[in-house]
Amino acid sequence: MNQVKESIVFNGKDLSLTTGRYAKQADGAIWCNYGGTVILATVVAAKGDPAAEGDFFPLTVDYTEKFYAAGRFPGGFLKRESQPSTQEKLTSRLIDRPLRPMFADWFTNETQILVNLLSFDPNCDPRVMSITAASAALMISDIPFNGPVAGCRVVRKDGEFMINPAVRDDDDYDIDITVAGNYDSIVMVEGESKEVSEEDMTRAIELGHQAIQPLLEMQDKLAKQINPVKRAEVAKVKDENLEKFVHETCEEIVKEALSTTEKLKRYALLDEAKAELVERVTKKIEEGSDFMNADDPQLVITRAKTFFDDYLKYAMRHQIITENRRIDGRDLTSIRPITIDLGVLPMTHGSAVFTRGETQSLGVLTLGIGKDEQKVDTVTEGSSKRFMLHYNFPPFSVGEVARLKSPGRRELGHGNLAERALSAIIPPKEEFPYTVRLVSEIMESNGSSSQATVCSGSLALMDAGVPVKKHVAGIAMGLIQDGEDFYILSDILGDEDHLGDMDFKVAGSKDGITAIQMDIKIKGLPKEVMERAMLQA
Incomplete structure (x- = not known):
């Protein structure tokens, strides 16, 4: 070249x-x-x-x-x-x-x-x-x-x-x-x-x-x-008979799952549905089926699971579009129930638990002096930080078993977003000459744990007596696109994030926005839709 x-x-x-x-x-x-x-x-x-x-x-x-x-x-x-x-x-x-x-x-x-x-x-x-x-x-x-x-x-x-x-x-x-x-x-x-x-x-x-x-x-x-020659799409032949069989087999249990409020119960229903699907597909193959590649049962089962996931995504989105009803029964703009517990850790400088639905963050604050500031020494930066926020996401928060590792990109990204959201209300050094460290321990997660971190962090600041003048709160917005129509969801669940088209996080005080983050899964978002989502948030 x-x-x-x-x-x-x-x-x-x-x-x-x-x-x-x-x-x-x-x-x-x-x-x-x-x-x-x-x-x-x-x-x-x-x-x-x-x-x-x-x-x-x-x-x-x-x-x-x-x-x-x-x-x-x-x-x-x-x-x-x-x-x-x-x-x-x-x-x-x-x-x-x-x-x-x-x-x-x-x-x-x-x-x-x-x-x-x-x-x-x-x-x-x-x-x-x-x-x-x-x-x-x-x-x-x-x-x-x-x-x-x-x-x-x-x-x-x-x-x-x-x-x-x-x-x-x-x-x-x-x-x-x-x-x-x-x-x-x-x-x-x-x-x-x-x-x-x-x-x-x-x-x-x-x-x-x-x-x-x-x-x-x-x-x-x-x-x-x-003028590069792009790689050509490899045509995948769709097994319509298998797809129809999956839909007929799983329609009722998927409908039941999408009406189940509790995440773990919903997941148990879906796991049960998948297990039953595998059994029925296997039996159908043994009896002689018209599925493609029936001589390779494992391949057919893999395809059946993919069709199941596709149908779940379709059913969730269809329910929102046609019934204005979400997985947990809310309409598009409703917020999950919120509870707050202050001062839950007696020997810390400040603490608070913020719970929104099945998402829960324990915010813990520690105050220090100048030598406790974090030194930042990279190629592009050389400074110190007197306010830092660390976000931890243990596996028990989603009912899973996993090896504990150092913070990954997701944890660093969520912590950075919450830190930026709260930095606007941290008093200047002249008024409050202390170093501030906030830690968010996610104890439950079903959507928008980073924004729960913003809320628990704001509460912990006040519990510690830091002279902040305002609270900051955060919320995650979602999106379902149906042709030219866009449906904006307030306070999304984890499944709505996974199966939807957008994750739009907005944090701020009663007087304005302090942090924003938007990611989409479609090829682009019209500006007017983004404006609607921001106003709804």
Whole structure:
């Protein structure tokens, strides 16, 4: 492949995407120059046909900051990069989330996206530009990807909006969000603010969507020059006889399960239904059936389970659309019952338990002095934190057995979102010269444990006597798309998150929004639907 390059001036900085010169054995590789920042984004997908059965997509995204990028040595005895930092893990999630829904639905080959920061210019933030670089690598590859996608950071200071500001730790922004999208729609939003209105937040998102348009265009121009031949879809023959048999067998028990309020009882019913389905499919094969591949019973059973999951998703969504009724009997806007217990741990500085339905968070607060602040020393950051929030999700919270491990990306991401939501009400150091550590222990989970963390954390702050002037609360919104119609759900359950089309978390005080996070599973979300969801929240 010959070297191909596209260049623009983006937000006053030179930006170029180059391919065909470096990392040529990857399926797609982009050398991104953004001012003095250099990013290498590569993508490789396993060869061969996609998995014949199932719809799981094994995508991994890893963002790595090399210390030499800033002319620095790594810390520690070994003086080399080792485990990824929290910031690197959070950035990996930031890249993953807008790209994942854009892959072809049928594509299930194992895929790996690696993004390396090779040169760091503090005036050119590498984290949000990594979304564009990774998307461009997919666009020029043979991987079926419905891009392009691009992202930018939008901030506001003293009433002035800025796009992709310099990487600084001391700027006092009242809005600081990352926006990712395609030409027509928003795909992801994440960030924090200082009690701003829905109108101001919507304006910031719109500005971000406008700002990424040149980034989308340059990716398309680059891809047209390469003109990659995308991998062809492998036709999967649908066993209509088996699908009909599954629907007839499971219709009544699925209907019963979708009317069962308690999660564990509902799951027990569904497990029972699957076990009965396997028995009946096996018996049908033994008696002589017209199922495809009947000489391979295990394959037929795998297909039957997939049809069962598909039918469950259809039935849940159909019930919402036609009956305005959700799994636990609520309508679309109702909130689950809430209970609060304060001061449950007598020897701690502050504690509270917040329960919403079957989601429960124990928030515990500890106060310290200046030397207890967390030191942050990464390639792109060098600072200290006097407020930190840690989120723990033990397996018992969902009735499972699992090995205890160090916090994963999900736990770090949920904790970071809750921390950003509450940081707006932490008193300044001049008024309250203490270090604050909040820990959220999730004791039950059935949807939106990160927002329960916001609520328990706010309560624990007040229980400890921290002079916060307002409470902050959070809620997760969901979405069901049916053609041109959109149904927005308040306070979603875990199943509504899993089987629905959106997870939209909004936190704030009575005076405005303090944090926001939106992820979708469809190819894009119209701005007006997002505005409706924000207002409903």
